[in-house]
Amino acid sequence: MSNQEININNKVEAEALEGRIPVLASERIYKSYSSILWTCCTFSAATWAFLIGSYLPYVGDWRIGVAGYAIGLLIGMALVTLASGVPSHKYGTDVIDSAKSSFGYRGIIIPLFGLLATLIGWSYVVEALTARGTANIVSTINGSEISETMVVSLGVLVLLFVWLVTSKGPKLFEKINNYVGPAMMIITVVMFWILFDTYGLGYLWNTQLPKEDMITNDPVRGLALAIEFGMANAMTWWPVMGGLTRLVEKRKHVIGPSVMGVGVLGAAFIAAVAALSSISAGTYDPTIWMIELGGPVLGSVCLGIVMISNLATMVVMFYLAGVSIQQIKLFSRMKWGVLMGVIILPGIYFAFNTEWLLSSVMSWLSYNGVMFVGITGITLVDYFMLRNQEIEPASLFATKGSRYEYWSGVNWVAVAIVGLSTAAYLWLYNPITAESAYLFKYLGASLPIVLISGLVYYIAARIILVRLKKGSYNLPGVSLRSAVLDSDSPEKTLKVAL
């Protein structure tokens, strides 16, 4: 192969990794179980894991809270990885492109909106947590008050660093996460040991929050609430898993690392330490209690790694948002570094408003996972039950003549089910007020809604879409058409474009 050919191949590979072009098996960057496990773990193990963990003791008993949260993550991550991760893994396409088979090329605006709200919204929250956390560490060591100027400067620095790393593409952060993930786990064990050493196992095991502070004193409802926290957290990973699994080489590295890395190590384990610290040390926030209990040297080293983990999380989230936002033509024409700059730049506004962001936007983000409940059910049934794991890749990049054209690019059946499932979820359980229907106590909300929305979509597809010949559900085994830039023969070729 000549140097010119190698350069062209490298350029195309970079375009695939940094854009929506499918990533072939030979180009995948996650080639081992541990590399994708640690990326999942690092991604999940940002300071938000401590924040969520601090809510678990409020379900009535911290032990039920932690166990229920882990159960919700086990079930939820398995479902979400199947729905979002498996199609993208097979075809190397971004999750939003894969979802066109069930939503249509215009209908994907719904999951795309959810994806951008999740990834960019949470990135700014992590930016605020990192800026305030680092300022906390500095002020605790110096014995001074937190200065707002310092918080703003740190916020801007965080954004600059994240832009520099994401501009280099996913290969760099795959390497970084191989160190950050294990380091974060070691630090969490150290934190647990410090709590254990300071308070003793008996005190930690038996201490609870005051009864009047609890959301519920009914242990069955408490368990359901904790499971729902885990399931709802898992649902917000729908936009993420497809973006990651398209970079994974082998099938055996898809499900296990996602459930273990995101669910067990990155979320449940860290949440357990946060729950214990909030009932013993009085705060979940390690930037406050770690230096107090661990001393300035050990505390600062540990927290330094926690903050680096936050940066790694932001890098992965901005990368995934950068790939998916290219569905919008304006963004697909931008160079990767410029595109990253455009997504990251609004973070400067939030650097000046970290306190407002953490107090106000957190409530809105609580609703964020709700819309993915219906999307998970629909995409799961569409790919595994209705399409028998076969989609036409060229149709994911086509408009006219695409097998997934539905009604002018929108599958209104899927859109209606997402709307209904969101309403049904909020009837079963309201994440802001914690009000719930009777059934919630035994079933939770996410699991029944995922199953029912999947079942309703299956029936509706058979009754409505197949009869009206929409979505090509009635064309199993039809030969795939070749992708071309200009099509004269729509039977054999299909015009595609990014």
Added chain:
Amino acid sequence: MNANESSSSENELNRDLVKKLEELSDKSHQNADCFQSAKPMINEAALWSLLGVVLWLLILAVVA
């Protein structure tokens, strides 16, 4: 970037997309591990979910 440059870069990207979609139908990708049946992944996901459900029922039996 002027309009001509933008259009040429867009055309180039689309040509690369066509090339990738062709390669996706090639034997080399279709014989790759990722292109095989998802059955092992479904089984693994079912096992993780089953573990979650068993733990759920066990804890429910203890606290109810």
